[in-house]
Amino acid sequence: MTALTDSPTGTTMDFDAPVSLADRAYVAIRDELIMLAIPPLAPIDDDAISTRTGLGRTPVREALKRLETERLVVSYPRRGTFATAVDISDLRDVSEIRTALEPLAARRAATSAAPARRAELAALADRIADLETGRMTRTELMHWDVAVHRSMYRAAGNPYLADTLTRYHNLATRIHCMFLDRMAQVGGHVSEHCTMLHAIADGDAEQAERICREHVTGFERAVRAVL
Numbered sequence: 001m002t003a004l005t006d007s008p009t010g011t012t013m014d015f016d017a018p019v020s021l022a023d024r025a026y027v028a029i030r031d032e033l034i035m036l037a038i039p040p041l042a043p044i045d046d047d048a049i050s051t052r053t054g055l056g057r058t059p060v061r062e063a064l065k066r067l068e069t070e071r072l073v074v075s076y077p078r079r080g081t082f083a084t085a086v087d088i089s090d091l092r093d094v095s096e097i098r099t100a101l102e103p104l105a106a107r108r109a110a111t112s113a114a115p116a117r118r119a120e121l122a123a124l125a126d127r128i129a130d131l132e133t134g135r136m137t138r139t140e141l142m143h144w145d146v147a148v149h150r151s152m153y154r155a156a157g158n159p160y161l162a163d164t165l166t167r168y169h170n171l172a173t174r175i176h177c178m179f180l181d182r183m184a185q186v187g188g189h190v191s192e193h194c195t196m197l198h199a200i201a202d203g204d205a206e207q208a209e210r211i212c213r214e215h216v217t218g219f220e221r222a223v224r225a226v227l
Contacts, residue, residue, distance in 0.1 A: 113156070
């Protein structure tokens with residue numbers, strides 16, 4: 001599930017269309033969870049989700065089991081399933097993992113990506129450069145942030161690395177979304193991606209790795225600055 005849709009502000013933030021009903025349910029629920037459309041600690045009504053998405057209860061329940069392994073929902077016997085809390089104390093641990101692995105993904109993408117992948121990243125950078133970030137909602141900007149990171153993970157060519165980073169980026173995005181209204185430079189944060197994407201597309205591994213590390217640590221500092 002990895003192909004950039006025409007607009008990251010749509011409902012699907014993966015890059016390939018989900019191939020099964022359970023995959024479709026997973027993507028739909030996950031995206032609402034990480035963007036806080038389903039608020040932290042909110043009960044998850046699988047019947048309502050099934051009706052809203054047009055998917056059956058079985059795919060929805062399969063998706064919820066998968067989301068529980070990713071710490072996005074939690075189930076309690078006889079009580080039901082709930083969105084997990086967003087705990088700011090998790091920011092340090094999540095950022096520690098991302099700071100170690102995101103630059104690795106950027107370096108791998110710069111050294112290993114196929115020409116088609118490089119062209120995709122360069123095109124994405126150009127699209128971001130053309131955004132009128134000052135006129136976009138912060139949630140829309142976060143969709144672009146997600147799109148960039150998913151593209152980079154795919155270009156790195158290591159599915160295990162991509163799976164790990166996707167999981168922790170999802171958790172980081174929930175934390176970031178909690179504080180978007182207090183942060184002044186969200187548009188600038190998204191625009192930073194252009195230089196990183198062009199470095200990857202140009203095969204400049206050192207530059208890509210450096211920018212990526214600064215990007216990850218910079219957003220963590222921005223969140224902490226508004227606490």
